[in-house]
Amino acid sequence: MKPAAFEYHAPTSAEETVALLAELGDEGKTIAGGQSLVPMLALRLATFGHLVDLRRVHELRGIEQRDGTVRIGATTTQATLQRSEDIRDLVPLLARATPLIGHFQIRSRGTVGGSLAHADAAAEYPAVALTLDAELEALSVRGRRTIPAARFLTGTWTTALAEDELLTAVTFPVWRRPRGFAIEEFARRSGDFALAGAAVAVGLDAGGRVDRCAIGLFGLGPSACRAHTAEAGTMGREPAEDMADDIGRQALADLDSIPSDLHGSAGYRKRVGAAMVARAWRRAVREAVHG
Amino acid sequence: MADDIDIRIRVNGLPRRATVPPRLTLADFLRVNCGLTGTHLGCEHGVCGACTVLLDREAVRACLVFAVQADGSDVTTVEGIASPDGELSVVQAAFREHHGLQCGFCTPGFVVSVTAFLAENPKPTDEEIRAALSGNLCRCTGYQGIVNAVRAAADREDSV
């Protein structure tokens, strides 16, 4: 047994869960798939007096279509998303991001909500949520609130969630056609967290010009971020694949806290990041133009 | 001190009951409480895949699940993969035939992972096989024999 001792709770409703979280304060910690939390407990990077398991809170699981959006319950597993035809059809960027997360044995337990709440700087789902302007739903004894992805991600491993707040669902807008999506990342070994990655979403108007563009970056700062200047530069233009390298350079130009460690210097990551944006742009544009 | 918790888990078809501390991992429960030492522990933090078991038919890291979280579930370990009379499964036989193991430390994790993978993807491409194997580390074989074994097992399962 490697983790320190803790008390175990398995509530059966969201209401009961948040009541427990409020009562336990900073001694309590939610556990969903455990694929990030258990390694941290095993390495004793973190210890908690109480774990509150979401496995019996069935209302937090499932995929639902609701007027032009797709709502995904927080404890829906990554494996479930990978198998879902609705997700492939309606939120293709999320479907394409999923196989990049770890390995299939991780995805069978890892959850959407856990990925977002854990908010690793190099994780795929936070970047996808930010790129698509997803909305996150949170519940606590004080009530329910909705948080836009841009305000949810506040830094490395930190989010707008309060200690006693439960992430209940995330809602993705469905983009009308013609549109294209792509996510590209570079990792040294398959399944590792990315050294640098980018997600691109492009929408076209009736005349075939860009009327929507979102570029999300991950592994390139304290948390996922958007390349707003590069996005704005594409608006109203006819999307061409040969714009890719310029867009890549521009997307990375304003970043000032690219991590530097033994896996790669900031300068190296910047070049890799620009290449990932360029690749993702080409693929997204190809899909938007040719379907 | 944290209270121990009563759990019931079906392991390789047999019902097991135990009273365990919440911090006991499923891997330790299988090895220590059930005496099933085929589930190996390499890293104990999710990286190596040696501890892979089937939890309600899905391949998971047994070192990243607490036994209390598996209460009410069905678990299959490497000991439950061969048929009861000891005949190797298609995957196990292919590993033996194609030199998919040397020291054998990683093998239970590979065999269980590949069993789950082929159940869901009976006709994988070579690319898909390699992606599926990425979650298990082997220090001996150089992986070539393992990749060949999975290809052979897939082709054989396909033909029956």
Ligand SMILES: Cc1cc2nc3c(=O)[nH]c(=O)nc-3n(C[C@H](O)[C@H](O)[C@H](O)COP(=O)(O)OP(=O)(O)OC[C@H]3O[C@@H](n4cnc5c(N)ncnc54)[C@H](O)[C@@H]3O)c2cc1C
């Ligand atoms: C070998 C390995 C490789 C991996 N590779 C990748 C990768 O490439 N990309 C990637 O993105 N991830 C990767 N992961 C992490 C994996 O995706 C995790 O599943 C995910 O980050 C967390 O989801 P979880 O459900 O397991 O959360 P848990 O581990 O249970 O929880 C993580 C954190 O989120 C909190 N939390 C969970 N659910 C909620 C909720 N509903 N409300 C409030 N807080 C909540 C917990 O309190 C905890 O702080 C990897 C993990 C491993 C072990």
Ligand code: FES
């Ligand atoms: S021991 Fe579980 S993954 Fe290494």
Ligand code: FES
């Ligand atoms: S056979 Fe020795 S670790 Fe794989």
